Amino acid sequence: MYCLQLLFKASTGTLLLVLCLQLLTSKAQEDTRAIIMNVQVPQKARANDEVTLRLNLQTELHECLVCKSYLRSNVTIDGSFNYAYTSCLCEDDPKNLYWDFQPNKSMSIVAVVDIIRELNICPGDEAVIPIKANRYYYSTNLDVQ
Numbered sequence: 001m002y003c004l005q006l007l008f009k010a011s012t013g014t015l016l017l018v019l020c021l022q023l024l025t026s027k028a029q030e031d032t033r034a035i036i037m038n039v040q041v042p043q044k045a046r047a048n049d050e051v052t053l054r055l056n057l058q059t060e061l062h063e064c065l066v067c068k069s070y071l072r073s074n075v076t077i078d079g080s081f082n083y084a085y086t087s088c089l090c091e092d093d094p095k096n097l098y099w100d101f102q103p104n105k106s107m108s109i110v111a112v113v114d115i116i117r118e119l120n121i122c123p124g125d126e127a128v129i130p131i132k133a134n135r136y137y138y139s140t141n142l143d144v145q
Contacts, residue, residue: 088122
């Protein structure tokens with residue numbers, strides 16, 4: 001009851017200011033995405049021809065993130081397809097990662113980016129970990145003829 005009495009004593013301007021600040025803060029947090037992924041890979045290829053998959057990573061966060069990026073598939077592929085890249089992703093420094101591989105049959109490919117805790121990757125170890133999502137992925141198919 002005492003809290004309600006304090007609310008009625010507060011000025012209308014103060015209550016309006018608090019409401020606006022709350023709405024603006026909530027909206028700002030919703031509009032920021034930790035990871036923006038852009039995957040480029042051909043949709044069709046010939047058997048045993050070299051294919052390049054390019055993954056572009058960006059963030060809208062003001063803080064840096066430590067990201068581990070890798071590929072998964074329903075078909076076993078040897079070589080660089082199995083490489084995992086660990087890098088520091090910052091707002092003003094987008095990353096381009098490349099995988100070259102030779103598929104021998106049609107396959108589904110998933111590019112996965114995990115936000116991880118690892119020291120000595122970002123300068124000054126100032127990386128953050130988002131509370132909600134720490135795994136992002138993009139799925140595509142490659143038709144091999």
